[in-house]
Amino acid sequence: MATQAYFDWNATAPLRPQAKAAVTAALETTGNPSSVHASGRAARRLVEDARDKVAALVGATRREVVFTSGGTEANALALSPALGDSLLASAIEHPSVRSGGRFAAVEDVPVTAAGVVDLLALENLLKGRTRPLVSLMLANNETGVIQPVAEAAALVHAAGGLLHIDAVQGPGRIACDFKALGADLMTLSAHKIGGPQGVGALIVRDGLTLDALIRGGGQERSARAGTENVAGIAGFGAAAEAVRQEFAAETARMAGLRDELEAGIKAVAAKAIIFGAESPRLPNTTLFSVPGMKAETAVIAFDLEGVAVSSGAACSSGKVAPSHVLAAMGVVPELAGGAIRVSLGYATTSECVGIILKAWAKLAKGLYKAGKHQEIAA
Numbered sequence: 484m485a486t487q488a489y490f491d492w493n494a495t496a497p498l499r500p501q502a503k504a505a506v507t508a509a510l511e512t513t514g515n516p517s518s519v520h521a522s523g524r525a526a527r528r529l530v531e532d533a534r535d536k537v538a539a540l541v542g543a544t545r546r547e548v549v550f551t552s553g554g555t556e557a558n559a560l561a562l563s564p565a566l567g568d569s570l571l572a573s574a575i576e577h578p579s580v581r582s583g584g585r586f587a588a589v590e591d592v593p594v595t596a597a598g599v600v601d602l603l604a605l606e607n608l609l610k611g612r613t614r615p616l617v618s619l620m621l622a623n624n625e626t627g628v629i630q631p632v633a634e635a636a637a638l639v640h641a642a643g644g645l646l647h648i649d650a651v652q653g654p655g656r657i658a659c660d661f662k663a664l665g666a667d668l669m670t671l672s673a674h675k676i677g678g679p680q681g682v683g684a685l686i687v688r689d690g691l692t693l694d695a696l697i698r699g700g701g702q703e704r705s706a707r708a709g710t711e712n713v714a715g716i717a718g719f720g721a722a723a724e725a726v727r728q729e730f731a732a733e734t735a736r737m738a739g740l741r742d743e744l745e746a747g748i749k750a751v752a753a754k755a756i757i758f759g760a761e762s763p764r765l766p767n768t769t770l771f772s773v774p775g776m777k778a779e780t781a782v783i784a785f786d787l788e789g790v791a792v793s794s795g796a797a798c799s800s801g802k803v804a805p806s807h808v809l810a811a812m813g814v815v816p817e818l819a820g821g822a823i824r825v826s827l828g829y830a831t832t833s834e835c836v837g838i839i840l841k842a843w844a845k846l847a848k849g850l851y852k853a854g855k856h857q858e859i860a861a
């Protein structure tokens with residue numbers, strides 16, 4: 484069955500119509516942005532116009548935007564020993580941060596059971612360091628829990644260090660002001676906001692010099708060599724502009740639908756656990772589980788009903804590993820193994836929520852039949 488209700492926006496958001504139009508128009512433009520002739524200048528205008536729009540989305544200046552091939556590359560570009568003597572990152576970061584970039588090792592900053600980075604632990608870990616680089620996410624991609632990055636920035640700066648924020652899941656969902664967050668570096672990804680896949684940006688505070696990951700021509704003021712992905716960047720710019728314009732209305736609407744969804748999950752299974760529910764969360768993300776449910780099976784059951792969700796478990800080389808995020812929060816494997824992530828976006832409607840809740844009722848019925856009544860019902 485084709486997908487009727489798409490609930491995997493934290494994995495990738497459908498392309499916004501404005502982004503699609505910008506990509507198409509850019510693909511019809513011939514010219515290398517570095518060429519001096521009129522065609523080159525037309526391509527350059529597309530890139531620079533998008534730079535302005537991405538900068539405006541996060542309250543940065545155009546000089547602070549370095550386009551990359553996505554969030555993963557932006558994280559790798561930021562995490563360089565040129566910017567710090569040691570790397571500290573929270574235990575719930577995306578694998579592209581957990582892998583440490585160009586650092587040989589990453590030290591974990593723990594999170595609380597509520598999925599929030601432990602600021603006291605961070606303060607202690609910073610003691611005695613001369614030039615630490617700290618990487619924290621603005622909001623977690625699995626739980627949606629918002630992290631206290633502005634408070635962390637104050638601690639990191641007091642310790643003489645720099646703060647990198649992976650803000651990939653933030654724009655369009657919560658306020659994402661580069662200056663207000665106090666970050667030195669900030670990662671963005673186009674496809675999480677309705678732009679195309681394979682393009683992103685690293686926002687770099689004015690005055691900070693990056694250690695380029697890809698060297699060659701002097702593109703992106705020598706921070707990232709290679710002919711720019713003009714169409715991708717143009718699409719990113721268009722998506723950024725749409726997000727900025729629609730932010731207030733979209734977040735309020737998503738929060739309403741999310742609440743409707745969570746009430747519906749609990750109506751069928753009163754004992755369902757919503758991870759991070761006691762913390763400030765993105766208005767579009769619900770990660771839930773019931774004991775005894777298997778996430779892999781549940782994802783397939785939802786898919787058969789035309790509903791796209793994802794599991795909180797990472798699957799690599801054929802083995803399903805429990806989510807490192809839930810493990811860091813101290814969630815027992817029995818519960819973590821059933822975690823289902825439902826994420827919403829600008830095109831999610833109340834009708835979509837109705838479809839997923841119908842599928843959930845069917846799935847829960849199966850669990851009741853399998854004798855799980857005690858685990859699920861009140």
Ligand code: PLP
Nearest residue numbers: 553554555577624649651672683
């Ligand atoms: N950081 C976070 C928090 C993410 O959720 C993702 C994507 O899943 C990334 C980084 C990687 O971004 P990209 O897919 O653009 O490489």
